[in-house]
Amino acid sequence: MGEPILAIDYGTFRASAAYVVDGQVELVRESASGAVSWPSSVFADGENLIVGTLAERRKRIWPAAYRGEVKRDLRREAPVVLDGRTYPPARLVTATMAALKSEAEAQLGGELPRAVVTIPAVYDPAGPLRRLMIGAAEAAGFVDVDLLAEPVAAAWAPLGAGRPHPGDLMLVYDLGGGTFDAALIAVGSSGRHEVIGHSSLFDCGGRDLDQLLFDEILSIHGPSLEPLLNPTGPGEVFQTAARRTRHELIDFARQLKHQLTDVPMVEDVFGPAGLLVGIDRERFVQLASPTLARTMACCQHLLDAADVPAEKLGGVLLVGGGSRMPVVADILSGKLGVATDWPPQQLFVPLEPELAVVRGAAAWAASVSTRRTVAARPSPVVQPARWEIPGGTATMVRWLAEPGARFEAGTVLARVRLADGSLFDLAAEASGSLLHTHARPGMAITEHDWIATTLPTSPMPLGQSRGNGNGGGGADLRGGTIERSHRPAHLVEVSMRASLTGHERDVTSCDFSPDGRLLATTSKDGIQLWDVNTGRSVDELAVPGRKSSVPNSCAFSPDGKLIAITGSDKTIRLFDVATRAETATFSGHKGPVYGVAFSPDGTLLATTSTDRTVKLWGVSTGKQIASLTGEHRGSIFGCAFSPDGRLLVSAGAEAIFLWDVALGENIMKVPGHTNFANGCAFSPDGLLLATTSNDGTRVTDVPTGTTTMTLGGSAQSCAFSPDGQLLATASTDDVARLWDVSTGVEVATLSGHSGTVMSCAFAPFGLLLATTSTDATARLWEIIYTR
Numbered sequence: 001m002g003e004p005i006l007a008i009d010y011g012t013f014r015a016s017a018a019y020v021v022d023g024q025v026e027l028v029r030e031s032a033s034g035a036v037s038w039p040s041s042v043f044a045d046g047e048n049l050i051v052g053t054l055a056e057r058r059k060r061i062w063p064a065a066y067r068g069e070v071k072r073d074l075r076r077e078a079p080v081v082l083d084g085r086t087y088p089p090a091r092l093v094t095a096t097m098a099a100l101k102s103e104a105e106a107q108l109g110g111e112l113p114r115a116v117v118t119i120p121a122v123y124d125p126a127g128p129l130r131r132l133m134i135g136a137a138e139a140a141g142f143v144d145v146d147l148l149a150e151p152v153a154a155a156w157a158p159l160g161a162g163r164p165h166p167g168d169l170m171l172v173y174d175l176g177g178g179t180f181d182a183a184l185i186a187v188g189s190s191g192r193h194e195v196i197g198h199s200s201l202f203d204c205g206g207r208d209l210d211q212l213l214f215d216e217i218l219s220i221h222g223p224s225l226e227p228l229l230n231p232t233g234p235g236e237v238f239q240t241a242a243r244r245t246r247h248e249l250i251d252f253a254r255q256l257k258h259q260l261t262d263v264p265m266v267e268d269v270f271g272p273a274g275l276l277v278g279i280d281r282e283r284f285v286q287l288a289s290p291t292l293a294r295t296m297a298c299c300q301h302l303l304d305a306a307d308v309p310a311e312k313l314g315g316v317l318l319v320g321g322g323s324r325m326p327v328v329a330d331i332l333s334g335k336l337g338v339a340t341d342w343p344p345q346q347l348f349v350p351l352e353p354e355l356a357v358v359r360g361a362a363a364w365a366a367s368v369s370t371r372r373t374v375a376a377r378p379s380p381v382v383q384p385a386r387w388e389i390p391g392g393t394a395t396m397v398r399w400l401a402e403p404g405a406r407f408e409a410g411t412v413l414a415r416v417r418l419a420d421g422s423l424f425d426l427a428a429e430a431s432g433s434l435l436h437t438h439a440r441p442g443m444a445i446t447e448h449d450w451i452a453t454t455l456p457t458s459p460m461p462l463g464q465s466r467g468n469g470n471g472g473g474g475a476d477l478r479g480g481t482i483e484r485s486h487r488p489a490h491l492v493e494v495s496m497r498a499s500l501t502g503h504e505r506d507v508t509s510c511d512f513s514p515d516g517r518l519l520a521t522t523s524k525d526g527i528q529l530w531d532v533n534t535g536r537s538v539d540e541l542a543v544p545g546r547k548s549s550v551p552n553s554c555a556f557s558p559d560g561k562l563i564a565i566t567g568s569d570k571t572i573r574l575f576d577v578a579t580r581a582e583t584a585t586f587s588g589h590k591g592p593v594y595g596v597a598f599s600p601d602g603t604l605l606a607t608t609s610t611d612r613t614v615k616l617w618g619v620s621t622g623k624q625i626a627s628l629t630g631e632h633r634g635s636i637f638g639c640a641f642s643p644d645g646r647l648l649v650s651a652g653a654e655a656i657f658l659w660d661v662a663l664g665e666n667i668m669k670v671p672g673h674t675n676f677a678n679g680c681a682f683s684p685d686g687l688l689l690a691t692t693s694n695d696g697t698r699v700t701d702v703p704t705g706t707t708t709m710t711l712g713g714s715a716q717s718c719a720f721s722p723d724g725q726l727l728a729t730a731s732t733d734d735v736a737r738l739w740d741v742s743t744g745v746e747v748a749t750l751s752g753h754s755g756t757v758m759s760c761a762f763a764p765f766g767l768l769l770a771t772t773s774t775d776a777t778a779r780l781w782e783i784i785y786t787r
Helices: 053-058 070-076 089-108 128-139 150-155 206-229 236-260 281-305 326-335 353-366
Strands: 005-010 014-021 024-027 042-045 048-051 080-082 085-087 114-119 144-149 169-175 180-186 194-201 265-270 275-280 315-319 372-374 383-385 393-399 412-418 423-427 432-437 444-446 452-456 492-501 507-512 518-523 526-531 536-541 551-556 562-567 571-576 582-587 593-598 604-609 614-618 624-628 636-641 647-652 656-660 665-669 677-682 688-693 696-701 706-711 715-720 726-731 735-740 746-751 757-762 768-773 777-785
Touching (some): 014 089, 042 053, 042 080, 042 089, 048 089, 070 089, 070 128, 085 089, 089 114, 114 150, 114 353, 128 144, 144 353, 144 423, 150 315, 150 353, 169 281, 236 265, 236 275, 275 281, 281 326, 393 706, 444 706, 492 746, 507 768, 518 777, 526 551, 551 593, 562 593, 604 636, 647 688, 677 715, 735 757, 735 768
Parallel strands (some): 005 114, 372 423, 593 636, 636 677, 715 757
Antiparallel strands (some): 014 024, 042 048, 169 180, 180 194, 265 275, 412 423, 432 452, 526 536, 562 571, 571 582, 604 614, 636 647, 647 677, 688 696, 696 706, 726 735, 735 746, 757 768
16 A cells, blocks of 8 residues: 555635545534535634634634634744644644644555645745744654745646646635635646646635625624624633634634535524524625735736736636635636637636645545656776766755665655755665765755665675675675765855944944955945955045935945946945046936946946946947847846846846846746845856845856745845855844855854845855845954865
């Protein structure tokens, strides 16, 4: 029997699960209700946490011990109070997952050590919410936890005869109980779908439609309900009775909404008040249309951001219980033309939209045997082994084989977590023995790293004697004579050489002169030049008659004779370094100018602005040579030339682009970032491109355009060391970080600033790093390799 896996869709309002064994999928039914969709609710009964339908029932007795929609609490990070006790939100998630696991194992008759947990696509790969979901699942008893983006899971859902085709762009419209999520999916072959973009509304879901009906009932029947909702009399008894009635009325409103999905008019009795309530679908549509219009605006924003017109969509996949309402299809047809101007099969509707995510996650889990890679073919002698990893980088989760163990071809030796949160298995291509492991759990690895040393086709367990025909013994191959062909991460020592004080405002950028003797810094209070050896300010560059202009960034020319300063007055100014005099002013941008870079030969100057353009200027003439427009849709904050001067990268609020300098044409949109890119830098050999954003730092292989490394934490700026071995990032959490470029391992944290670190730059020789901060200082750091 194959490895059993439990797929879990933990939604804001409801949760569901399905276990997979040998490709067969079985939905998990709640014992209390027999339903396959459980309420995501928790009730505190003393020290015990009761979940699901039982929690829903008990809330009527004691509402203060009840909590629904726990998933929303994860974002708030504040403890949840139940009946006077406080609980971390993740603890409540664990309670539901543990109940799902227990019920599934009872139905299966065996253990389920592995789970696939679906998460919103909006969860940042480097953020805390993914870690919280993994931790909650592990606390529920799962050993291995995959994370799967909900829109990708939905795209795996059974759809019957009509299905999107590989290569199609599909919009996932997911109206759940508590939130709305839209995602643009590139449909891949064999289910290898990719999330192109996503957008969410956290206050727009089925619960909000329930509230509209709740308010409608109050507006009509308020006098009859007033004594129950606002009883007169002091004490907890009356307050509890009022909360109980409100819970019951919102549940009643939800039942009316569900009935209106199937019939045009509904009447029902609200028992606590003995009240006959009626509503028709037309009135509900009037109430719901403004809320649902927001979902369409969210979809349109997503398409605009991805630059995908609606007519290029291959279809729309309706997901979530809320999408069953006829009004959803009506609004879709009115806004995007789906189901009206398009052929009918372009609207994909699962038989049970509320179960599409869990069914899709189960189908994805059934493909687990295909999500593995084998080691690169080893030579007949002892050597380290490496694996091809989707996306190029991963985090080691655990080794499944111990050093000294023998293995057969196809044996899974290790399990890693990919950047998207899913687990991936590293298998052996041929039989052999595992000598050493070189990556510990939690370590970042790349497909270039040699993470294990193996001996192919070892005839016996390691450490035993091996006959040689003369009765001689063999050596113990676990000794220290085997050398790795790929070095471990660098070890460094960092010390602060100087703190440069003199600015009175945020210090926004810095740059070393080519000879390494001067450091230039910009701030709202001006531009200063510092002697690197002494750490003292040697001069301040003045902008005559422009006191209102705020300098944004600076760059020395390759020959060290000029320094360029960008400003809020829409200009770029060149200063003679020797005389400190302004020699030229470049005008042409229509907004504040931020990024600036000289070409390696010093003939061109590139600048970026909030006017969404990249401009190239002749340094000697001061004339604008080209304006690179039409690609960026927002402000552009950074730019950098490749070492050979052929390429230019521009980092903007919504995208990063590579340009051919000679042609002035965009040649690639750099993938990966989803939120406010700002910094960029090429490695000294030009083969790697580092970019920073609020969602972290990415390293891209320039020849192929593939992401080779993802480094966590919001960052403002980045710089490669002159030898290309280290990458520095300036972080929003008041520190700078040093990363080993080959391994992706953080090798040092530079602490000392008391505000956001805005920029960083390496001196042209040796390992001297400058950082600037909103604490009005710049700092110089000495770095020494110790390994």
